[in-house]
Amino acid sequence: NAGVTQTPKFQVLKTGQSMTLQCAQDMNHEYMSWYRQDPGMGLRLIHYSVGAGITDQGEVPNGYNVSRSTTEDFPLRLLSAAPSQTSVYFCASSYSSGGYEQFFGPGTRLTVL
Amino acid sequence: GENVEQHPSTLSVQEGDSAVIKCTYSDSASNYFPWYKQELGKRPQLIIDIRSNVGEKKDQRIAVTLNKTAKHFSLHITETQPEDSAVYFCAAPYGNNRLAFGKGNQVVVIP
Numbered sequence: 610n611a612g613v614t615q616t617p618k619f620q621v622l623k624t625g626q627s628m629t630l631q632c633a634q635d636m637n638h639e640y641m642s643w644y645r646q647d648p649g650m651g652l653r654l655i656h657y658s659v660g661a662g663i664t665d666q667g668e669v670p671n672g673y674n675v676s677r678s679t680t681e682d683f684p685l686r687l688l689s690a691a692p693s694q695t696s697v698y699f700c701a702s703s704y705s706s707g708g709y710e711q712f713f714g715p716g717t718r719l720t721v722l
Numbered sequence: 723g724e725n726v727e728q729h730p731s732t733l734s735v736q737e738g739d740s741a742v743i744k745c746t747y748s749d750s751a752s753n754y755f756p757w758y759k760q761e762l763g764k765r766p767q768l769i770i771d772i773r774s775n776v777g778e779k780k781d782q783r784i785a786v787t788l789n790k791t792a793k794h795f796s797l798h799i800t801e802t803q804p805e806d807s808a809v810y811f812c813a814a815p816y817g818n819n820r821l822a823f824g825k826g827n828q829v830v831v832i833p
Contacts, residue, residue: 640819651811651825652766659819667820668723699765707813707821708754713765 611635615700615714622690622721630685630717632700640703641683642711645669645696652699658683659706690721724749724816728824735802736832743827745812746794752814755788755795760809760826769810770797802831 616631634641642657654667658677672694674686683702687694697718701711725748735741745755756771772779772786772795779786788795799806809826816822 642821644823649825652813652823654820654822657819665818668822706819707815708819710756710768710771711758711766711821713767715765 613700613702613712613714615698615717617717618715620717620719622687622719624690624692624721626690628687628690630687630698630700630719632683632685632714633681634683634700634702634712635681636702636712637680638702638704638712639680640706640709641677642667642701642707643673643675643683643685644699644701645694646699646716647696655685655698657707687719692721695719695721723820724752724814724822726812726814726822726824728810728812728827730827731825732828732830734830734832737802737804739802741797741799741802741806741829741831743797743810743812743829744794745796745814745824747814747822748793749814749816750790750793752816754815755786756813757784757786757797758811758813758823760811762808766811799829802829804831804833807831 613634639660643655644652656675658664700714703709753774758766759769760766783800785798813823
């Protein structure tokens, strides 16, 4: 099992550009989520999904879009990148919900100039 | 939403001593309390978790204790080793399937 995979590992964008961070898991987990990690701020929930076709907002959803067309994939779209979105982004999956062990991907380090 | 706080933000301990990190939460409906460890440049990984129907859980040198009345739970690391140096995050679920993390505790084990 590859577990949770994320691409790319690093990305530099200019303000206003859009891009998609990819996340995939091969554990047949229903629950997937996206977090951003900033120094001193811990992990903040952006969006999450409890199954294919179902998504919901987390703590900091503005400027991000998600969709879940399959159980395996949960891409995160930045619509118009801003310097405030410079962060490390982690995708995670779990068996059922936030009440179970979260398996994290290796992260994507994003810099917006 | 859930408010999860961790104290102290940084903890330095001598190798071999014990370390204790406390986490408080606000949602009294929370029933699952995990601790994650994140080494520098790595992803967070679960090290221990506890559900609200028990007060303590141990796994070798680590343990978690829960006080639901006071709404706090603590991570205990005994006989600390240099590889225990990391950032530790607590978390608690809230609302519909959301999980809130604390801001993290930096633990430094001094050889």
